[in-house]
Amino acid sequence: MVAVTGVVTVVGAAIKAATGLVGVGKTLWFLPTFLAALAYYNYDLFDPEQRPINQRVLREEYDFIIVGGGSAGAVLANRLSEVPHWNILLLEAGGHETEISDVPVLSLYLHKSKLDWKYRPQAQDTACQAMIDKRCCWTKGKVIGGSSVLNTMLYIRGNRRDYDQWASMGNYGWSFDEVLPYFKKSEDQRNPYLAKSPYHGVGGYLTVQDNPYNTPLGVAFVQAGEELGYDITDVNGAQQTGYAFYQYTMRRGQRCSTAKAFLRPVRLRKNLHIALWAHATKILIEPTTKRAYGVEFIRDGAKRVALARREVILSAGAVASPQLLLLSGIGDAEHLQEVGVPLVHHLPGVGQNLQDHISAAGLTFQVDYPVSLVQNRLVNINSALRYAILGDGPLTSSVGLEAVGFFTTKYGNQSDDWPDMEFMLVSTSATTDGGTQIKKAHGLTDAFYNDYFAPLNGKDVFSVWPMILRPKSRGYIKLRSNDPLRYPLMVHNYLTHPDDVRVMREGVKQAIAFGETAALKRFGSRFWRKPAPGCKHLQVYTDEYWECYIRQYTLTIYHLSGTCKMGPASDPAAVVDPELRVHGIKGLRVIDASIMPRVTSGNINAPTIMIGEKGSDLIKALWRNGRRRRRRRDLRSFSTHACDNCTVYEI
Numbered sequence: 268m269v270a271v272t273g274v275v276t277v278v279g280a281a282i283k284a285a286t287g288l289v290g291v292g293k294t295l296w297f298l299p300t301f302l303a304a305l306a307y308y309n310y311d312l313f314d315p316e317q318r319p320i321n322q323r324v325l326r327e328e329y330d331f332i333i334v335g336g337g338s339a340g341a342v343l344a345n346r347l348s349e350v351p352h353w354n355i356l357l358l359e360a361g362g363h364e365t366e367i368s369d370v371p372v373l374s375l376y377l378h379k380s381k382l383d384w385k386y387r388p389q390a391q392d393t394a395c396q397a398m399i400d401k402r403c404c405w406t407k408g409k410v411i412g413g414s415s416v417l418n419t420m421l422y423i424r425g426n427r428r429d430y431d432q433w434a435s436m437g438n439y440g441w442s443f444d445e446v447l448p449y450f451k452k453s454e455d456q457r458n459p460y461l462a463k464s465p466y467h468g469v470g471g472y473l474t475v476q477d478n479p480y481n482t483p484l485g486v487a488f489v490q491a492g493e494e495l496g497y498d499i500t501d502v503n504g505a506q507q508t509g510y511a512f513y514q515y516t517m518r519r520g521q522r523c524s525t526a527k528a529f530l531r532p533v534r535l536r537k538n539l540h541i542a543l544w545a546h547a548t549k550i551l552i553e554p555t556t557k558r559a560y561g562v563e564f565i566r567d568g569a570k571r572v573a574l575a576r577r578e579v580i581l582s583a584g585a586v587a588s589p590q591l592l593l594l595s596g597i598g599d600a601e602h603l604q605e606v607g608v609p610l611v612h613h614l615p616g617v618g619q620n621l622q623d624h625i626s627a628a629g630l631t632f633q634v635d636y637p638v639s640l641v642q643n644r645l646v647n648i649n650s651a652l653r654y655a656i657l658g659d660g661p662l663t664s665s666v667g668l669e670a671v672g673f674f675t676t677k678y679g680n681q682s683d684d685w686p687d688m689e690f691m692l693v694s695t696s697a698t699t700d701g702g703t704q705i706k707k708a709h710g711l712t713d714a715f716y717n718d719y720f721a722p723l724n725g726k727d728v729f730s731v732w733p734m735i736l737r738p739k740s741r742g743y744i745k746l747r748s749n750d751p752l753r754y755p756l757m758v759h760n761y762l763t764h765p766d767d768v769r770v771m772r773e774g775v776k777q778a779i780a781f782g783e784t785a786a787l788k789r790f791g792s793r794f795w796r797k798p799a800p801g802c803k804h805l806q807v808y809t810d811e812y813w814e815c816y817i818r819q820y821t822l823t824i825y826h827l828s829g830t831c832k833m834g835p836a837s838d839p840a841a842v843v844d845p846e847l848r849v850h851g852i853k854g855l856r857v858i859d860a861s862i863m864p865r866v867t868s869g870n871i872n873a874p875t876i877m878i879g880e881k882g883s884d885l886i887k888a889l890w891r892n893g894r895r896r897r898r899r900r901d902l903r904s905f906s907t908h909a910c911d912n913c914t915v916y917e918i
């Protein structure tokens with residue numbers, strides 16, 4: 268009886284949480300039954316007590332304060348709280364994950380929901396012309412677990428040469444051989460063959476698995492790669508160039524966010540406080556010594572302060588980390604003066620060097636057989652029950668992202684294993700759900716969708732997304748004002764560098780050739796030849812046409828990075844040093860995707876988790892190596908608040 272009541276309560280809570288997400292309840296008619304089945308078969312997993320505890324009463328002072336509980340921040344919170352005599356506060360602007368965010372096929376329903384910051388960069392005429400107001404949509408997680416709760420879970424590490432390049436730029440400790448142990452440390456590789464590889468780890472917090480469900484197209488994608496002469500390879504192993512099925516940060520077919528992986532298992536640690544719905548607005552820095560000593564934040568509508576005895580760590584992501592530095596007076600002096608923020612330290616690189624991976628997302632191919640992931644056919648009550656009971660089936664598909672190809676275009680060095688192009692091979696397209704959620708998530712205009720895609724609604728199709736791996740275009744983040752709640756100015760500058768246009772255009776041509784392979788032709792594969800709106804004035808399939816085409820449905824792959832660049836003091840654009848300490852400021856680090864000096868050649872969640880792992884060790888190494896006493900003496904002068912609850916450590 269108690270169990271039944273529990274299930275009913277949980278189902279009610281689940282439905283409420285799910286329907287609270289914009290649109291989900293309306294479009295997914297099977298949702299209540301689905302959630303009931305989930306609750307019945309996964310009652311233990313559903314227990315809300317399993318989630319991280321939202322600490323209501325906070326101490327005044329902690330050893331470390333981490334701002335942002337995303338891909339990197341969650342790792343830091345776990346690893347730093349391993350030291351029992353350190354008290355850690357994690358401030359997160361968002362709330363809990365939901366039952367919907369666990370279901371891989373539904374991830375696009377999280378875009379534009381309450382779990383999304385819903386950033387929109389400035390309109391520019393170089394990209395995203397098919398989108399409402401010609402503005403791209405920068406989805407970013409506002410939830411514990413950050414963007415790892417909204418992402419498509421693809422587990423890709425990048426290329427050995429990426430990290431060796433970081434090291435060659437003066438970033439000691441970041442060569443591939445030095446970061447590989449940190450990838451392995453996090454990993455719990457569930458593929459038994461890969462688990463034996465020296466490149467993979469088992470027993471870590473982060474579950475990495477193959478997809479329990481592939482369509483026949485997924486298999487054909489990999490065969491097509493082989494037909495084109497590429498190896499089938501472990502793209503996270505010795506050789507990146509080649510084709511493979513994607514691997515995912517999933518556990519038993521459900522999303523394994525960093526909140527699930529790194530925070531849930533340590534939720535009862537007494538020395539870790541997680542404050543949800545706590546929006547940091549400023550880092551407190553003592554102006555004469557330039558030492559960070561706390562964080563100002565808003566919670567329950569009131570301004571609050573927490574003090575940090577040792578360090579403040581920014582892990583708020585590539586938009587909010589530079590924004591918070593600027594709001595705290597760290598950045599370009601002239602810019603700070605313009606927006607009325609008192610200067611603490613002139614650091615012109617803050618917010619610059621913005622990089623992202625983009626793709627031409629419209630490349631759609633029709634097929635003659637029912638082999639793709641058409642929503643109305645495959646996402647229904649049967650597949651919902653299959654997911655709930657067995658943890659497999661179409662609902663475990665990451666929106667059809669099934670296989671990957673890494674290769675070097677004619678603009679790269681083809682004798683080298685350092686690809687400049689990633690093919691994301693998808694058994695869906697924007698048309699898969701008949702012009703509803705995908706169109707909305709990507710911000711496509713009705714005019715573009717109806718002209719280009721609507722004739723394919725509900726038909727069997729697949730897509731190839733060519734993603735440019737080492738873009739040369741650079742954007743930036745700046746403040747619009749000194750109001751911490753106002754979104755910053757975001758300028759993407761996509762496709763402003765002519766080399767990016769050339770590589771992307773080549774990727775498009777290769778994608779069309781890919782669709783012509785026998786492996787795909789056997790399903791009747793043919794490119795959707797409709798001229799794209801906005802480019803109809805151009806002769807189709809000329810270079811000019813393709814250049815226009817890639818500027819229409821330009822899809823960010825959501826890999827915002829580089830805005831707090833890591834580099835030695837001799838690099839005027841560097842924001843943090845190779846130990847991730849902010850140049851010129853004591854007691855302050857940035858540890859998230861923003862520190863990448865160059866974006867890695869692949870999807871960046873795994874590299875960001877690695878940065879969290881390595882950053883944690885850098886902090887532990889510093890504080891366990893004899894600088895503690897001096898630090899504690901220094902801090903006495905900052906402790907303006909009494910701290911009754913604080914433990915006095917003997918270390």
Ligand SMILES: Cc1cc2nc3c(=O)[nH]c(=O)nc-3n(C[C@H](O)[C@H](O)[C@H](O)COP(=O)(O)OP(=O)(O)OC[C@H]3O[C@@H](n4cnc5c(N)ncnc54)[C@H](O)[C@@H]3O)c2cc1C
Pocket residue numbers: 334335336337338339340358359360361406407408409410411412413414415417418419420421422423545546547548582583584585587591824825826827859860861870871872873875
């Ligand atoms: C839709 C989408 C799909 C993606 N797909 C993939 C994929 O399949 N594979 C892959 O490898 N990568 C993918 N990525 C990219 C990857 O998930 C991100 O690059 C990575 O999660 C970034 O980690 P981060 O720690 O830098 O920032 P985030 O994970 O974004 O974390 C930042 C955290 O800080 C919090 N925060 C921000 N401002 C404040 C503030 N002022 N106060 C308190 N908290 C604050 C945020 O709410 C958030 O929780 C995807 C990203 C998105 C958005």
